[in-house]
Amino acid sequence: MFDFSVVTTWIDEGLRGIMPASGAIAIECVLIGVLLLAVYAVFALVLILAERKVCAAFQCRLGPNRVGPWGSIQTVADMVKIITKEIISIRHVDSFLHNLAPFLVIIASLLAFSCIPFAKGLQILDFNVGILFMVAASSIGIVGILLAGWSSNNKFSLIGAMRSGAQMISYELSIGLSIMTIVVLSGTMQISELVESQNDLWFIFKGHIPACIAFVVYLIAGTAETNRGPFDLPEAESELTAGYHTEYSGMHFGFYYVAEFVNMFIVAAIATTVFLGGWMPLHIPGLDAFNQAMDYIPSLVWFLAKSVVMVFVIMWFKWTFPRLRIDQLIRLEWKYLLPLNLVNLIVMVLIVALGWHF
């Protein structure tokens, strides 16, 4: 299977050959930064288009179909539009915080995005507590959302932000615990090792019942974490106009929009990495010919295919379920998901201790 670290070491050695190590590292940092931003933007565009198409299909419509073949460059046109739009400055807002908030959200999302292992050897941040860092970094975004609500001088924004705070802090627990279940099984927090140790079998099969429960809980909590329907009450259009980003315009609004969609992908990517083997092809112990055939499919394709399926499931949630009320939302987390998760974690510990996993 092709290892992308071949490419990166080749570039690294080439640069070190013609300049001192510090220069090479500086250039690499800039290159990686630019690449990361570009990939981030492309993902956002593709995801927004996908969301619109999937939403249309769930409503028996065709969705965007005018700009480009099957509407494929619709979101590019939208991007150009939103970039050229004026950023309206609003009176009586705390303008420093107001302008800072969208950047916090997008930085949190970018940090988490850079931890994703896209393919074998194609990962930017990888260290021994990688998955913990990823969960921690992605929750910086809540600060941005709270700031947005607080600084907007608008009660809708503030209500939306408070709801978002309550929701995210609650569901963060479930995400952490369900990932912890798998960390217990794998014995590592490093993302690359997490993927490597799924070489023989994906964790969702290896950990059977508790892993499946953790997977479902993770999906629910992950959907809540991204503020998407049915948990979209921080922005609840019908009640709060647009919730915490009501007062934002132009590209500042665009940042929230883009971050929301890429966060959805990040949630799907973590689900893929932690439960479905990341870029690891489907390997079944004992079937060597089958395993080898699977290895011919590039790891990038495996990763993207699994993530796309997960993204579809999250979209499917959104277009199926009605929005929860805030008390129902909090009750779901604290009375159902959290106890379930804790019991599940103990079961997983027992299974690992007794060696009952595959």
Add this chain to the structure above:
Amino acid sequence: MNSLVKYFSDFFSALKSLLTGMKTTLKVFFRKKTTELYPEKRGSLYVAEQFRGRLEMVHTEDNHHHCVACGICQMNCPNGTIQVESQTVTNAEGKSEKVLVAYRYDLGKCLFCELCVRTCPHHAIRFTNRFENAVFTREKLALVLNRPGSSLQPKPAKPAPADTNTNPAKPE
């Protein structure tokens, strides 16, 4: 104890209903889409029969209409869209009788409320589902609905209300 049972039964029944919902939406996801591609598939559009595109006057094959120029539609029109121009003539039997000269209908003013069609005692007018009403000047929206040279359907033939409103969309 009871509440514990309720806790778990609630949990599983909720799970079941969520899955039912997801099954339903997945079915809809793969259903045939209802969007009509307008300029591309212009010849094969499906427009609902009862769609009120524009008013038209029913004409028989030998260029007769059923309008007796009573003006009921004009009186019932809430927006003054219809002007029934008539003329009093003496017919063969020596009786004086109103005859339709021009049935003026201003599409630009019409509310598409269909009150005119419902109140016409002779089913002389109906709505078609032709929807391509856009033109460049307002004058083009002022239509005369009775065809040139048309006349009232002679008495014995009763007006046929049954075949009204069955006009498929036909592009112009």
